Amino acid sequence: MFKGFKEFLLRGNVVDLAVAVVIGAAFNSVVERVVDSLINPIIGMVFRADSLDGALQISLPGGGTIALGAVIGAIINFVIVAAVVYFVFVMPMNRLRKPAPESGEPPVPTEQELLTEIRDLLQAQTGGGGAQPEPPHKH
Template sequence: MLKGFREFILRGNVIDLAVAVVIGAAFTAVVNSIVDNVFNPLIGALFRADSLDSAMILRIPTTDGAVAEVKFGAVIGAILTFLIVAAVVYFVFVLPMNVLKEHAEARRKAGEPKPEDPETELTLLSEIRDLLAAERAGSGAHRAE
């Protein structure tokens, strides 16, 4: 029973998944820091608003006398936060990594010799024809002597 558990824990997929979760958590902290400390203050300054959570609230009276609040501003704020996070991930991380990958690929390809055209049946038959023609021409020269 312990042997099976040990094999499960040491299986490559479990380790890879654990690493991905830890790196994902650290990556989330970086992205959230960029959004919270750079983009949100800029947007707040542009629109002169601290938070959309308190904007566009629809108050609906309930049957028991309480008031239910529908917070459209909070939903819009969540959508904007998602779009900002997606933009930060793309422009700060994905795009530069793709550019670096393309440059590395171009450098690698520049150092490789260009592959020759693969031989086809037509090129092989042409070579055989040329060899036979050269052989006939060589044997014809011996007959003339």
């Protein structure tokens, strides 16, 4: 029973997921600070409210309120998190995964280029005065 549980925990995906959750939680506090210290004062200046939670509130006749500012704040948080995750994690990982082009080596010709070169060499050796057949048309 414990052996199966140990194998489950030591799988690569589970460990990666655990690391991602921990980093995500820590990163969330950074985003909250940026929003509280940078975004909310600007919003407060524009909408005359302390934060987005208090901005753009619509009072309902029954006594409730619709807080559009809170929704906008959540969207801003999401966009900031998505941008930082993309630019800090995804882009560098994509660059690391790409094979570096080897300088000094010519590019490998395609099969079609090689066949064309072989045909031309054979025609030159045999005196190739004849007309070349047309390549087959693709339908």
